[in-house]
Amino acid sequence: MLPFTNKTQAISCIKQILPLGILAVALLISCKSEEPSVSVEQWGVFELELVGPDAGNPYLEIDFYAEFTSEEGQRLQVPGFYDGEGVYRLRFSPPTQGIWHYKTQSQISTLDGNIGSIRAIPPTGTNHGPLRIVNTFYLQYADGTPYYGIGTTAYQWTSVKQSIQEKTLETLSDSPFNKIRMCLFPKHYQYGNETEPWAYPFQRNGDANDFTQPNFAFFQNLDKRVHQLMDMGIQADVILFHPYDRWGYAFMGNEMNEKYVRYLMARLSAYRNVWWSLANEWDIPSIKETIDWRGIGEMLQREDPHQRFRGIHNWYSSEDHFYDHTEDWITHVCTQTYEFWNAIRWRDRYQKPLLFDEMRYEGNVPSGWGNLSGEEMTAYFWMAGLSGGYPTHGDTFRNDSDEETEVRWWAKGGTLMGTSPDRIAFFREIMEELPVHEMSPVFIASEDPKSLMKNQHLFEKPGEVYMLYTGSEGQTLSVNLSGSGSYLLQVIDTWGMEIVEERTVTSGEFSFTTQKPYTALLLKRAD
Template identity: 45%
Template sequence: MSYSPNMKMGKILANKNAKEVLQKYVPQLLAPTEFPIMFVKFSTLEQLVTRLPESERTTDIVEKLYKELAEIEELEEDTGYIAPVANYESESVSLGSAKVSTPNTVEKWSVFEVELHGPQHGNPFTDVTLQAEFICNEEKRQQALGFYDGDGIYRIRFMPDAEGIWTFQTTSNARSLAGIEGKFECVSPSKDNHGPVRVKNTYHFSYEDGTPYIPVGTTCYAWIHQEEELIQQTLETLQTSPFNKMRMCVFPKSYQFNSNEPLYYPFEGSLEEGFDFTRFNPMFFQHLEQRIADLGNLGIEADLILYHAYDRWGFAEMKKAEDDRYLKYLAARLSAYRNLWWSLANEYDLMWAKEKEDWERFAQIITENDPHQHLISIHNCFGFYDYSRPWVTHCSVQRVDVYRTAENTDEWRKQWNKPIVIDECAYEGDIDQGWGNITGEEMVRRFWEGAVRGGYVGHGETYLHPEDILWWSKGGKLYGDSPKRIGFLKRIMEEGPEEGLNPLESDWDAPSAGIPDQYYLYYYGFNRPSFRQYRMNPGTQYKVAVIDTWEMIINELEGVYEGKFRIDLPGKQYMAVRMTKI
């Protein structure tokens, strides 16, 4: 196949000869710009050519460009596949002879780990296969992948979800790791251990033990890739924040305000010499899982982003088999952590090297190798992914308009029939980009709009910092006005219906949520009525509270309200009214 105008620039740039043709006819397309190279790579050649001034894209130039590109054969794709070694250890090695250690007991929904000391010749990351079958009370059966953790150490992790006696047996192509048996007791969970988060009542969430979970998320993409002092500061900030979900990337990030190298790289190698995608760096992944555990200790879900396009290391452009190996390694290492969510990508549609079939394959790999079936979604930039896909548990949404996003929540619920989590509604801050300079008032308004329309909105912060330490990427401290007001909303939601806030048929100018004839929550946003008339069904009496969502004041009105009545309001923005059946 030859190169054509409708081919993505990333694929053309990967071919030295094709790149030389571009340099010959349209060198301006290859010139550095203030935008990351990814914005060039995911566009087609034709799209970029048509954006050039007419003087730079004459008919003669364009015809010669396309003609010479068509004469170049497309590079044959190398998948990067490496088969496991058939006889990794000779028959002189005794079956199951590896040294093994396990705990005798583990809490329900906690990490049970089998540690094996085995062989390390060749490349154990690609040469060795390892898994175990876990059986509870001789009935419940689950499979878990094992992984190599360097220095001759292999691990198998599992999160038991039933109390009782569990047994396990390993299988492997390495004789010393095969046929190892053991058992342990799963005991009742401790007070703050409620299990992993699951979807509940179609549009909402709860922990596995039934405890309601209201996601109040924030974004901190590259916090784990900073210096230890900054990481600890981030954890200290989270400890006093209202947030119980954190969006974070596996891979480091290269973008505006993000120019530093990470603490560790995920693969052996370097930026200068390249990376060996067949050899994982155990220190990187040990650091990652420690940070996930740190969040778990704070009661925070780690919404882990597996891919993104903001890359200068080559992690966004791995070959098919390299992607697959990476995903299986992640599933093996991390799926036993109960506070884990999978996010296949941040802005999947910016990644030129991945097509729809790749994302579907990635989802299959994760879901098939995660025995605990954590929540999973994928996040968009321009166009939504098809959230009706059966593997998608909830919709992870980015804003679709500079101003209007949360207002669409109730319509998205109807369209997808799944929980709506607006993970990126914009950021409170003062940077130059429109997505990163909304006010605290507007951030809180978007949270309330999403809540009363039956969804969940996420926070982010991008205030300029002399050392480029912006919360949205690096963590550190929070400087904005919205977090404590978001915490106030969280309290209102926790005091609301146990099954969650669901939108009600509302007046044309004000959304509301609740349960008919039992609970109502009206939100007036940037409008500022001095009073409001309500017409409720006769026969039901209510207590009424006027809520100042910015000042965080709840004014419980005296008296009982029934049927048609008027409520006086202060004539200011960001007010809400709550009615609770007596």
């Protein structure tokens, strides 16, 4: 009996030995693969650690990757990376179950020709896989579990002191947010953002950066934080570049930009919660022409073995300042705007999921982008959600996370001080009960669409479920309830977080005049 564990392995081995003639029988024994000693969940993370040279500059000089092959013949080339002190790592997230064989390749002998296999076992617990796009505009987990994206923003939370990072994770664990926008590089801006990072991404000689020498402690901490977010079920929307930079990371030059992005891809791509956001506010003049945005985006599309989402964020809210989201490398529309009245047009134009990734923040800073009331922030979530998009929160209040430095959630994380998160949690609960990925938005404008609270939003699966919202009292909400029979009506006080009225209504034309602001109506077919 030939020593194979399955038919596919046998066929592969026979193909290798057929040209060898009489040596085939002798060599047959060497084709046997041992049962994998390592098991990892499908969509989990397998990490291979090897020891190699630490002389010279391995970051620039040594290439290291592995080819992973499934028993069904799927092949993925996975890059490895140098992690300091002669340690080389490679991370792979198996997209399917079963046995995966790998073989490393490098110009360095100790990193070349290492072979092995792993067994990808069924996922458990909260491991539902990475997100996938469904029905053009919506997201769900790879195993089919529904996902409704509720984002927040803490731009440089992994660049501040460790105690604040820990406080941020503690806060997130008790929050409604399942996605966070976060910069890799530290950020220099007003409102407490003038502090130095806890560690620099690259080695520094005085005030000068050495972009050829990563600070491995910084990146190891980033790995740790992204992994912690993954375990919490929170998507990490990692921003690669931004213009709020007194250290020079936005001006590394094309060669170092590509090297840095490839390095980051090797470190983080295996985490199923990672997204790539090329920029925060790409169109600010200081970086608009200094970075090859299309080149970076297409490189990620071409080389990322796990094909994580890819987006890019604008500065001005006007569509004139949007990056061209029709480009093939972009997976979703990432906007900085509160022009909810344009949502349907953008969906139709770009044919991709729409994320309102910055639509002003709750807080008390003088700048208009950061002083929404809690009521307004909550209303923005309802308007964005019922426009068929995914909304994102921010909080600019100074919080109590550190006695020495000024900490505001939107910038550094820490604790949440605003009044909207509980109401956002209530919004999320309602949206997660709806067949969102089968629903479509309808917009009913007031005389001036910019008067946001007077506009009306309808989100519907005709004949089954309808959700309506307006931010103003005295507004008459109308909808044609299709089919025959009856619907269960719930009148929802979205700020008070309660159902204030519940009754059955008949199908056909239905109207309701709001008695208070921030009212939503939910109508579900009674049967």
